Amino acid sequence: MENSGECTKNNTTNVEHQVHNKAMNDVTVDYENDEDSSENEEELNLLLKKAKESLQANQSIINKNTNKEMRDKFSFPSLNVGISIDEQLYIRKHPSGIVTLRQDEIFHDNSSQKKQSNSNKTVSISDDDQDSSVKLSKKERQKLRESTIGPGWFDMKKPEITPEIKRDLQIIKLRNVLDPKRFYKKDNSKGLPKYFEIGTIKEGPTEFFSSRIPRKERKQTIADELLADQKSKSYFKRKFSEIQEQLKKKRQPKWEKGLTK
Structure with a gap:
């Protein structure tokens, strides 16, 4: 056990x-x-630390190479043009901190102000003279004034009146006779106007098919346009014949008037 x-x-x-x-x-x-x-x-x-360091080193090398390539590709010239900015400035700053103006610039500004005041005086005195150094005679000043209508009408010039322009002005003056269905204001002026402007009416795109005149049918003067219109020509002939009949009746002697009655 x-x-x-x-x-x-x-x-x-x-x-x-x-x-x-x-x-x-x-x-x-x-x-x-x-x-x-x-x-x-x-x-x-x-291993991770070494890989990170190698990656950073490679990245820095790549950045340096790219920066160098960019500098080589975009080569900018130097901005130094041989002019000192301090010499061109109107204000000069001293080493003590005081700021002063250039004396030559102050003298130049005064002379320019004097010249400007003198020029203003000459302009205000001679309003009608184009050249302040040459004095114009009375007839020349009057001719210069009559060359334009004045500042109230933006110095509208006096045009040279040719026979064509004179004919057009006469038609405009007698415009009440051109169309029996149009009524114009009565013209009480005597003679033809001295100052006027000639322009061209341009139709808009909305009037291309309604009121546009083809280039072949356009005329240079108002008289040519009236002669080209057949309706106006027939109307003028009828009115001319009526006026001639009235003048003939006025020239008719009294004994002939009794016979006609």
């Missing part, structure tokens, strides 16, 4: 030793695994 108890006791102790040894082996394996994992992490960190 005693031997059997000792055997069981020895067996239990052996089992305990085996379990303890196994646990110790597991702990050592875990410790070794932890050491291996920490070493791997350190190696990875070192």
